[in-house]
Amino acid sequence: MSEVSQTGTASAAPVRVALLGGGTVGAAVARALLQHPDRYAARLGAPVELLGVAVRDTTRVREGIPADLLTDDPHALAQDADVIVELMGGLEPAGELIEAALRRGAQVVSANKQLLTRRGVELQALAQEHGAGLHHEAAVMAAVPVLAVVRESLAGDEITRIRGIVNGSTNYVLDLVAREGVPFADAVRQAGELGYLEADPTEDLEGLDAAAKIALLARTAWDVPAPPDEVDVTGISGLTDADFAAAAEQGGVLKLVASAERGADGAVRCAVRPEVLPAEDPLARTRGGTNLVELDTVLAGPVTLVGAGAGGDETASAVLGDLVRAGLAVARR
Ligand SMILES: NC(=O)C1=CN([C@@H]2O[C@H](COP(=O)(O)OP(=O)(O)OC[C@H]3O[C@@H](n4cnc5c(N)ncnc54)[C@H](O)[C@@H]3O)[C@@H](O)[C@H]2O)C=CC1
Numbered sequence: 001m002s003e004v005s006q007t008g009t010a011s012a013a014p015v016r017v018a019l020l021g022g023g024t025v026g027a028a029v030a031r032a033l034l035q036h037p038d039r040y041a042a043r044l045g046a047p048v049e050l051l052g053v054a055v056r057d058t059t060r061v062r063e064g065i066p067a068d069l070l071t072d073d074p075h076a077l078a079q080d081a082d083v084i085v086e087l088m089g090g091l092e093p094a095g096e097l098i099e100a101a102l103r104r105g106a107q108v109v110s111a112n113k114q115l116l117t118r119r120g121v122e123l124q125a126l127a128q129e130h131g132a133g134l135h136h137e138a139a140v141m142a143a144v145p146v147l148a149v150v151r152e153s154l155a156g157d158e159i160t161r162i163r164g165i166v167n168g169s170t171n172y173v174l175d176l177v178a179r180e181g182v183p184f185a186d187a188v189r190q191a192g193e194l195g196y197l198e199a200d201p202t203e204d205l206e207g208l209d210a211a212a213k214i215a216l217l218a219r220t221a222w223d224v225p226a227p228p229d230e231v232d233v234t235g236i237s238g239l240t241d242a243d244f245a246a247a248a249e250q251g252g253v254l255k256l257v258a259s260a261e262r263g264a265d266g267a268v269r270c271a272v273r274p275e276v277l278p279a280e281d282p283l284a285r286t287r288g289g290t291n292l293v294e295l296d297t298v299l300a301g302p303v304t305l306v307g308a309g310a311g312g313d314e315t316a317s318a319v320l321g322d323l324v325r326a327g328l329a330v331a332r333r
Pocket residue numbers: 020021022023024025026054055056057072073074086087088089090093111112113138139142195196197198199309310311312315
């Protein structure tokens with residue numbers, strides 16, 4: 001039987017959360033949970049208990065996170081949690097940790113687009129089979145709730161085409177080089193300092209991160225396999241000063257554009273490539289780490305979503321939204 005706490009929130013058994021990863025995004029999630037316990041208790045109707053934060057280096061000081069919460073053993077941390085929040089990145093050990101959690105009926109939140117685009121269908125099936133949950137809004141366009149809109153809000157409509165800027169770091173780099181004349185390598189370094197780049201920055205620069213995201217969007221929109229390896233990808237690492245100069249001469253703007261379209265034959269084609277866009281195109285006006293996506297639909301016409309596409313706090317917003325959904329599923333049991 002739950003009691004009413006001082007904050008007026010019904011206090012029930014705590015929702016036990018294991019945070020796997022304490023880097024750019026994980027640290028922002030931990031800080032939010034530790035600094036605003038009443039906010040999450042009120043939304044869940046139960047307190048959140050942060051069991052620990054798994055990191056590679058437990059000796060590094062992480063602002064706002066008590067050292068005694070840090071562990072370098074994600075498997076031990078995850079085994080008794082009601083919710084695991086996977087923010088480590090990479091295919092393994094993230095994959096085996098998520099799989100084990102789903103098999104025992106736990107709720108899982110992940111922002112790991114590379115893993116989800118490769119194993120998302122299998123992992124969702126596993127979640128369903130075991131009465132578990134797999135939530136991954138932050139995996140595409142970080143703070144912008146595009147998966148929820150495609151999956152839920154537009155479920156009664158038909159999406160015909162998706163086109164957008166879905167990678168924050170490369171947009172930041174292209175913007176800085178084109179508008180401020182910053183050398184390409186310096187712009188990449190700055191994107192890293194802002195926490196926008198993947199642990200392996202070639203994922204961003206070679207277009208692989210954007211490819212994973214457009215594949216996830218296509219799968220969500222059309223319920224097709226959309227393997228990331230079938231996306232036609234060109235990144236931005238091959239762009240030269242001459243390419244930027246040529247774009248400016250035409251009055252255009254270089255952008256890394258991701259697109260997905262379903263043809264009359266039902267086949268879905270996804271592409272990621274640099275394009276010179278006319279200055280008045282909404283994608284051309286998308287600045288810094290911002291992402292923008294246009295969803296063309298049969299009934300609603302064009303629907304545009306825009307917002308922060310990378311960064312610790314920005315991505316934490318989407319992760320925490322999923323954590324509330326996951327926590328509610330636990331609290332309802
Ligand atoms: N940084 C961003 O703007 C966004 C990141 N994401 C995704 O969120 C996830 C996390 O990204 P970031 O926080 O930027 O990465 P990060 O590299 O800053 O942090 C990764 C964390 O995981 C820990 N870790 C990795 N492998 C480990 C292991 N085997 N054992 C223990 N700890 C381990 C690291 O020590 C570190 O604390 C990735 O999947 C990324 O693609 C998604 C949207 C935006």
